[in-house]
Amino acid sequence: MDWRRKISGNLGARYGLALLAAGLAILARFGLHDLLPAGFPYLTFFPAVVVCAYYLGLRPAIVCAGVCGLAAWYWFIPPFGAFDLGTPVLWAIGFYAFVVAVDIFFIDGMRKALDQLEGERERYAQLADSRDLLYRELHHRVSNNLQVAGALLRLQGQGITDVDARHALEQAGERIEVIAKIQRELHDRTGDPAPFRAFAEAILSSAASAAGARVSLTLDGGEAPLHSDQATPVTLVMLESFNNALEHGFGETGSGRVLVDLDQSGETHVLTVRDDGAGPPAGFDPATSKSLGLRIVRAMAQQLGGRFEMGREDGWTVCRLSYVGKVE
Structure with missing residues (x-):
């Protein structure tokens, strides 16, 4: 996923890699030519198109499919070495075009869905981090405000001459400060x-x-x-x-x-x-x-x-x- 992100904004790199994939698929098909029976002109081309559709996107996959199709038409579909337009050749090319179109359509759609899912996951993770940060900040401010309220009550009590009233205010201030301390201690440093x-x-x-x-x-x-x-x-x-x-x-x-x-x-x-x-x-x-x-x-x-x-x-x-x- 990280590798895909690095090249997603570089259009030249994506098309260059698509051509490289097509070239490697063609070389591999030449290497297997004598080992394969007739009727397998696209054996190495389908995987190259699938890989390009997933990693490089829609248009680079189409470029790879087009280059591979032309190579198969010219070198691996008889008559070899010519762009023949006979009915059997057109059926073979049509079959190839249909298969790669289906592959590209579904794989590109899956890739976009995965990218969207990943983006949503990251967005929700950021929202969760923001929520936790806001919660910790609110928690901290509530604790501080309670502590200030308790200190003000105790300070107010010092100016009262009535012993019982002064004692009541001091006790109220102390208990509010205790609640503030409880609020601070209820959560660890990570919230x-x-x-x-x-x-x-x-x-x-x-x-x-x-x-x-x-x-x-x-x-x-x-x-x-x-x-x-x-x-x-x-x-x-x-x-x-x-x-x-x-x-x-x-x-x-x-x-x-x-x-x-x-x-x-x-x-x-x-x-x-x-x-x-x-x-x-x-x-x-x-x-x-x-x-x-x-x-x-x-x-x-x-x-x-x-x-x-x-x-x-x-x-x-x-x-x-x-x-x-x-x-x-």
């Missing part, structure tokens, strides 16, 4: 969805560093990417559960173990966040808690059409989110 485990570790490590906590973090599962509709709510649930362990479970020591597992093996995906901290107080009900973090978690679980549970199991505080997974 492909990143496995949950890859960006979950980066986000949780960043959250632990920001809080000044010493956390032994273990991640299991999550080898597949999250669906784009579910990535943000699932990640927010994980992060809120992790922050809850840092703030309430580990207390002033700021150290402990956190185990994060995302089971994507079945139709229902299960995210589990365990920590060995102090755990919630007796009688604590996460379904009725007024904590902003837990309200966010319940809202995300509802958005996913899933269920969130929190409790103590074998000395661990366990936060578990169950939802029906989607496939990209």
